[in-house]
Amino acid sequence: MDGIDSKKLLDKRISLKDAIAKFVFNGCSIAFSGMGGEQVVAPTYEIIRQGQKDLTLIGDSPCEPADFLIGTGQIKRMEVAWAAFAVAGVSQNYRNAVEKGIPHEIEVCEFSNYTMGLRFLAGSLGIPFMATKSLMGSSLEKYNDWIKVIDDPYKKKEGKIALVPAANPDVAIIHANQADKLGNTQFLGFSSNAENIARSAKRVIVTCEEIVSTNTIRKNSALTAIPQYVVDAVVELPYGSHPWNMPFTYAYDLPFHMEMIAQIETVDGFKKWIDKWAYGCKDHADYCEKVGWQRLHKLSSVEKQFYK
Amino acid sequence: MSTDCKGAPSTNYTLQELLVAAAAREIKDNEVVFVGVGIPCLGAFVAKFTHAPNVVLVVESGCIGSMPYRLMLGIGDNACNENAIAATSLWRAFSDQQRGYFDLGMLGGAQVDKYGNLNSTAIFGKGDYKHPVTRLPGSGGANDIASSAKRTLLMMNQQKRRFLDKVDYITSPGYLDGPGAREKYGYTGNGPSVIISNMAIFRFDEMTKEAYLDSVHPGVTVDDVKKEVSWDLKVSPNVKVTPPPTEEEVEIIHILDEKKIYTGKGLKELTFESYIGMLEKSYTTLKSMFPA
Numbered sequence: 051m052d053g054i055d056s057k058k059l060l061d062k063r064i065s066l067k068d069a070i071a072k073f074v075f076n077g078c079s080i081a082f083s084g085m086g087g088e089q090v091v092a093p094t095y096e097i098i099r100q101g102q103k104d105l106t107l108i109g110d111s112p113c114e115p116a117d118f119l120i121g122t123g124q125i126k127r128m129e130v131a132w133a134a135f136a137v138a139g140v141s142q143n144y145r146n147a148v149e150k151g152i153p154h155e156i157e158v159c160e161f162s163n164y165t166m167g168l169r170f171l172a173g174s175l176g177i178p179f180m181a182t183k184s185l186m187g188s189s190l191e192k193y194n195d196w197i198k199v200i201d202d203p204y205k206k207k208e209g210k211i212a213l214v215p216a217a218n219p220d221v222a223i224i225h226a227n228q229a230d231k232l233g234n235t236q237f238l239g240f241s242s243n244a245e246n247i248a249r250s251a252k253r254v255i256v257t258c259e260e261i262v263s264t265n266t267i268r269k270n271s272a273l274t275a276i277p278q279y280v281v282d283a284v285v286e287l288p289y290g291s292h293p294w295n296m297p298f299t300y301a302y303d304l305p306f307h308m309e310m311i312a313q314i315e316t317v318d319g320f321k322k323w324i325d326k327w328a329y330g331c332k333d334h335a336d337y338c339e340k341v342g343w344q345r346l347h348k349l350s351s352v353e354k355q356f357y358k
Numbered sequence: 359m360s361t362d363c364k365g366a367p368s369t370n371y372t373l374q375e376l377l378v379a380a381a382a383r384e385i386k387d388n389e390v391v392f393v394g395v396g397i398p399c400l401g402a403f404v405a406k407f408t409h410a411p412n413v414v415l416v417v418e419s420g421c422i423g424s425m426p427y428r429l430m431l432g433i434g435d436n437a438c439n440e441n442a443i444a445a446t447s448l449w450r451a452f453s454d455q456q457r458g459y460f461d462l463g464m465l466g467g468a469q470v471d472k473y474g475n476l477n478s479t480a481i482f483g484k485g486d487y488k489h490p491v492t493r494l495p496g497s498g499g500a501n502d503i504a505s506s507a508k509r510t511l512l513m514m515n516q517q518k519r520r521f522l523d524k525v526d527y528i529t530s531p532g533y534l535d536g537p538g539a540r541e542k543y544g545y546t547g548n549g550p551s552v553i554i555s556n557m558a559i560f561r562f563d564e565m566t567k568e569a570y571l572d573s574v575h576p577g578v579t580v581d582d583v584k585k586e587v588s589w590d591l592k593v594s595p596n597v598k599v600t601p602p603p604t605e606e607e608v609e610i611i612h613i614l615d616e617k618k619i620y621t622g623k624g625l626k627e628l629t630f631e632s633y634i635g636m637l638e639k640s641y642t643t644l645k646s647m648f649p650a
Contacts, residue, residue, distance in 0.1 A: 111498050149490065186505070187543050208541075304625075348634060
């Protein structure tokens with residue numbers, strides 16, 4: 051804790067630039083929320099602009115946070131279940147790093163989506179591990195010493211049980227629909243592993259589509275996935291997941307993703323992409339300007355039609 | 359066994375449409391199905407619009423019981439959230455599966471063996487796990503689905519280099535090394551029940567746990583299939599021809615995947631305008647197909 055406990059602040063609003071500069075440091079372990087949507091994209095671009103190095107990425111199925119930060123050479127180690135772009139395509143930077151050591155080799159420690167979720171759950175419960183019926187007998191168990199398969203110590207049932215260690219990242223970045231200035235964070239739709247990723251981390255940056263009043267939070271308190279005492283910083287970041295979707299807010303920009311995937315297939319193409327969309331934008335508003343507000347607003351209006 | 363298909367067989371369909379229909383027929387009404395994306399996901403929706411209106415679809419991001427008025431473009435697409443009965447978390451959805459609530463899970467991979475073990479992690483080639491010739495995305499939720507869904511449907515491309523005696527890496531456990539192996543661990547799920555490939559359908563022998571050829575798709579011979587399998591493939595004495603999709607199934611597939619994103623090359627041809635048009639149109643069309 052650096053003097054004032056940032057989790058106790060009554061107004062945690064801060065710029066994205068300041069939040070990343072304050073909480074993401076060289077050599078830290080970092081986790082991102084999102085699952086095939088709701089991805090933490092804009093903060094990933096900011097981490098690229100700032101250039102923090104030797105990161106350990108702890109996540110379930112990160113897309114841009116994994117692919118981009120591997121491609122820029124900022125990731126040293128990954129503890130993940132999956133890395134790709136789903137329908138849009140594969141993660142060429144992940145492939146390059148593992149297959150050819152480009153831009154450099156990375157350590158990979160593999161779990162499954164559920165068991166990464168359980169690692170964050172254990173971290174959020176303040177206990178050292180969680181038990182699961184996944185992983186046993188597979189090559190994940192064979193190649194990962196952190197997965198322990200034991201007999202049921204209570205002998206209640208035949209069979210084995212696998213143990214996975216708690217994850218407690220140095221910093222978590224959560225992108226949600228809305229939060230208040232205290233950090234009370236709400237998802238209008240699915241929440242992937244966000245509630246536990248946040249609780250397991252030492253420091254938590256919440257970025258949200260909209261900062262709302264505490265009164266709005268109180269009126270819909272069942273939507274709160276993360277309460278204020280978990281959170282260190284709140285950043286209003288509309289279209290922070292673009293090109294991914296945010297439930298009820300904007301649709302997936304699949305054509306943008308297809309263009310991106312086609313370009314970042316080559317090392318040179320990836321560099322150009324990063325030059326344009328990370329270094330070539332001074333901040334996220336600049337990125338939105340470049341994508342085009344009209345396009346972004348269209349993604350919002352087409353989404354809203356589904357809830358008429 | 360798959361559900362019998364009723365209705366007139368289509369005489370004008372593509373291979374992809376046959377695969378969607380084959381996947382749909384593995385689903386029974388009232389079942390809870392863990393869906394991914396692509397052909398099997400389309401199959402789940404075809405089932406919902408035909409013989410299985412009460413099927414409950416679940417995705418990894420935490421959405422349960424989705425009823426979207428558009429094609430699902432991912433496991434965390436807004437479509438998953440649309441008209442869902444619950445929007446919860448990833449670990450909760452998977453925990454429900456581990457507890458035994460999910461009847462069917464759908465999986466794909468780059469390699470499969472005769473016991474239905476799947477590899478979606480790495481093709482070793484001359485290298486090894488740490489230095490593979492091809493690095494694939496990894497498990498995601500596949501290992502969990504293979505461990506805990508009551509049964510699983512595997513979707514594969516039929517090639518000799520993919521149907522192997524032994525896969526390089528077991529991402530998702532099938533019957534491991536044969537009879538009794540799953541019981542030793544005490545998984546929640548019972549293992550794979552079917553492999554659907556672009557040439558044939560395979561099922562698993564109850565005693566030996568080995569995949570055998572159950573049906574060949576129209577125009578494909580048993581020998582054609584055997585040439586694309588690395589192990590000594592057993593063939594059912596009553597090997598069938600996979601029934602073609604019905605006219606109704608084909609019509610539904612055309613509505614759901616209007617731009618042929620999953621059933622053709624439409625993904626590469628999308629423009630922003632055509633994509634927005636697709637979303638706008640599907641809302642109107644699909645809304646009338648779901649019960650109020």
